[in-house]
Structures are given as structure tokens and as C-alpha cells.
Amino acid sequence: MLSFGVTDSKVSSPSDISPGATLGRMQFPVYATLLTDIRDTVLTITVNRPDALNALSSRVIEDLEHCLAAVSEVLTNDDGAWPVRGVIITGAGKAFVAGADIREMTAMSPDEAHAYSSRMHGVTLAIEQLPVPVIAAVNGFALGGGCELAMACDLIYAVSTASFGQPEVSLGLVPGFGGSVRLPRYVGQGLARELLFTGRRLNAEEAQRAGLVTALFDTVEELLDGAHSTVVLVGRQSPAAVALVKQTLSATQGMTTADGLAVEAESFRAAFATEDKVEGTRAFLAKERPNFPGR
Ligand code: HXC
Numbered sequence: 304m305l306s307f308g309v310t311d312s313k314v315s316s317p318s319d320i321s322p323g324a325t326l327g328r329m330q331f332p333v334y335a336t337l338l339t340d341i342r343d344t345v346l347t348i349t350v351n352r353p354d355a356l357n358a359l360s361s362r363v364i365e366d367l368e369h370c371l372a373a374v375s376e377v378l379t380n381d382d383g384a385w386p387v388r389g390v391i392i393t394g395a396g397k398a399f400v401a402g403a404d405i406r407e408m409t410a411m412s413p414d415e416a417h418a419y420s421s422r423m424h425g426v427t428l429a430i431e432q433l434p435v436p437v438i439a440a441v442n443g444f445a446l447g448g449g450c451e452l453a454m455a456c457d458l459i460y461a462v463s464t465a466s467f468g469q470p471e472v473s474l475g476l477v478p479g480f481g482g483s484v485r486l487p488r489y490v491g492q493g494l495a496r497e498l499l500f501t502g503r504r505l506n507a508e509e510a511q512r513a514g515l516v517t518a519l520f521d522t523v524e525e526l527l528d529g530a531h532s533t534v535v536l537v538g539r540q541s542p543a544a545v546a547l548v549k550q551t552l553s554a555t556q557g558m559t560t561a562d563g564l565a566v567e568a569e570s571f572r573a574a575f576a577t578e579d580k581v582e583g584t585r586a587f588l589a590k591e592r593p594n595f596p597g598r
Contacts, residue, residue: 331373334366338395344388345534346374347527353396359448359480360404364422371429378434383597385542389534390433392456393440393527399465400449405474420479423448427455427481431553434546436537438530441465441516442523446504451480454489454515457549458533461507461516462526468504488556489515541579542597 331339338349348370350357357363374387394400403419411419430437439445439453441461450467453459461467469482477483478499487495490513497503510516520526537545551570555563574580578596586593 331370334370336360336363337366337370339370341387343531343535344386344538345391345531346387346389347391347393347531349393349395350400351395353394353398355404355406356398356401356444357394357396357449358401358404358406359423359452360407361419361422363404364419364426367426368422368429371426371433375429375433383542385435385597387435388538388542388545389435390437391440391527391530391534392430392437392452393442393530394449396443398444398449399439399441400446400452401444402447402449402470403480408476416479423451423480427451427485430455434542434549436534436545436549438533440526440530441467441507442526447471447476447478447482448480451478451482451485454485455481458518458530459510459516460518460520460526460530460533461510462523463507463519463521465507465510465516466504467507467510467515468502469499470502470504472500473502489513541577541583541593541595543577543579543595544574544583547574 334351336350336352338347338351340347340349348367350359350363352358352360352363374390378385378387403423408416408419436458437456438458438460439456441453441459443462443465445453445461445465445467447468447470450469453467469478469486471477471479471482478486482499486499489495490498494513498505505513505515507516507519511519518529520529547570551567554566558566578598579593582595583593
């Protein structure tokens with residue numbers, strides 16, 4: 304296991320620190336607020352501000368932007384190498400993420416708040432646009448911006464003691480990291496409205512019943528192992544096909560059926576232009592395991 308990140312409050316920006324290890328052409332710096340770890344082509348990003356329950360300060364957002372851009376860069380340019388087949392996002396300590404940083408927000412002007420919201424929207428879109436699945440491994444509180452960060456991921460796995468909620472209205476705030484848009488997609492309009500109007504939290508079992516959480520685990524260790532196993536399973540499939548599936552799912556959100564099917568047909572066309580499709584179908588007919596070129 305390669306561990307690239309350490310907590311270092313003296314580090315001030317990704318550009319002014321010595322680089323960490325490399326994977327493919329990816330070179331992670333040591334982030335002030337994130338830990339990064341790679342094992343078996345699974346990248347785990349741990350938000351690491353446990354004293355503030357991993358609240359999403361501007362610095363966390365900046366580190367997430369940098370880290371996701373680095374992953375995206377290598378996956379886009381490594382021409383079939385695919386050194387990362389999936390990403391896990393989790394939190395250090397007892398919280399996944401307890402929201403946007405309330406302390407930092409007390410001093411924000413309305414325009415600064417808009418910029419803060421827009422910046423985090425960019426992070427959530429960067430997660431959606433990564434060509435590999437991203438799993439939120441929710442190890443504790445996922446509140447406000449934390450729940451919104453989890454909902455930007457492809458899958459939400461959780462430990463049975465986790466809790467979810469959008470308590471913004473209790474602070475005189477509204478969701479600003481995507482909750483108004485993504486929560487109804489996960490749980491439906493009725494429950495989303497109730498949760499957003501009341502700030503009521505869901506425990507992990509309720510969140511699973513509501514469709515927010517895909518899988519529940521008894522311990523954090525089992526949670527991380529479970530997420531890791533899913534990425535390993537993804538890693539046996541065609542990388543090009545998985546990327547196309549993710550792209551299609553994101554692009555068709557909110558479309559009419561006809562428009563969505565048109566996007567799917569384009570995606571199907573694109574799959575037929577890949578070497579992975581040639582290899583996958585050949586291997587099936589030859590009764591062999593495919594060795595996907597990843598293109
Ligand atoms: C800043 C936070 C924080 C947050 C916790 N802390 N949440 N700091 N921003 N969101 C800090 C506390 O101030 C405290 O610091 C330390 O973390 C531990 O928290 P406690 O409250 O002592 O822990 P506990 O009693 O276990 O309660 C856990 C909790 C509670 C239920 C999760 O911390 C809580 O309600 N947090 C706020 C949750 C929330 O409202 N989130 C939504 C934020 S708004 P000290 O220094 O006292 O030890 C949002 C908007 C998103 O997310 C959109 C923005 C554009």
C-alpha cells in the first residue's frame with residue numbers, strides 16, 4: 304500500500320510542497336486536508352480535519368479540486384493504462400463530513416457565499432465527470448455539504464452508525480452544494496422536501512430504505528473493504544465501457560425518455576469504436592478471460 308498524504312497544517316498550497324509518490328503520470332502532493340492512498344488501482348481520498356468533523360473549508364475544497372483534477376488528468380491522458388479504476392471518498396474520525404465550514408461561513412458576504420457554493424458545485428461535477436466510479440464510504444455524520452458530497456458520488460456505502468441530513472434551515476441557510484437538485488433524485492420529491500424543510504436526520508437504515516445508501520456495513524473497516532471490493536470488481540470490466548456507462552447515466556439525468564435513449568444510442572455507437580469491445584466479444588466467443596486494452 305502506498306500512502307501519499309500526511310496531515311500537515313504548515314502546508315499552505317498544493318504548489319509549494321514537495322511532491323508525493325507517483326502512479327502512472329499522477330503525482331500527488333501532500334495535501335493539508337486530505338489523505339490519499341492507492342492500493343490495487345483503488346484511490347482512497349480521506350477528508351482529514353477530524354477536529355472540525357471534516358467540515359468543508361475553502362482549503363478542503365481547494366485540495367479536492369486539485370486532487371480530482373490530478374486523477375482526471377492521468378485517466379484522460381494515460382492511453383489505456385488506467386492506473387485508477389475507482390475512487391473512494393471517506394472521512395477521518397467519527398464523521399464523513401459534517402457540512403460546509405460554519406465558522407468560515409459566518410464572515411462571508413452574499414457574493415462570497417455564491418462563489419463558495421459555485422466552487423463546490425465544480426467539485427461535485429468533477430466527481431461526476433471522472434471516467435471511473437466514485438464511492439462515498441460514509442463512516443459517520445454526512446450532514447449538509449457532507450450529504451451533498453456523498454450524493455455527487457456514484458454509490459453511497461455507509462457504516463450502520465452513519466447519519467444523513469440537510470440541516471441548513473436550522474442555520475438560516477439553504478443547501479448550496481447540490482442538495483436541492485440531487486436529494487430529490489435519490490429519495491423522491493416528498494421525502495426530500497420533508498428533510499429539507501425540517502432538517503431531520505436519517506439514520507443509516509432509514510437512508511438505505513430511502514434509496515440514498517446502497518450498502519450498509521457493521522464497521523468502518525468492513526465499509527472500506529466493501530467499497531474496495533466493488534472497485535476491484537469494476538476493475539475486471541472494460542474501462543472504456545464503464546466510463547461510457549457513467550457518462551451516459553450522468554448525461555441522461557432529467558432528460559425525457561426519448562432524449563435519454565438518443566444519448567444511449569450514441570454511447571452504444573461509441574462502444575463499437577473501442578478496442579475493448581473487440582476484445583470483450585472475441586474473448587467471450589473464445590471462452591477466454593478478456594484482456595481489455597482500455598481504449
Ligand atoms: C465547522 C464544525 C462543523 C461544521 C462540527 N464542527 N461541525 N465546525 N463547521 N459544519 C466542529 C464543532 O464546532 C466542534 O468544534 C467539533 O467540530 C466537534 O463537533 P461537536 O459539535 O462538538 O460534536 P458532536 O457533539 O459529536 O456533534 C456532532 C454534530 C454537530 C451533530 C455533527 O457537530 C453538528 O451539528 N454540526 C453541524 C452540522 C451542520 O449543521 N451541518 C450543515 C452545515 S451548513 P470545537 O472547536 O467546539 O471542538 C452546510 C451548507 C452547505 O453544510 C452549502 C454551503 C454552500
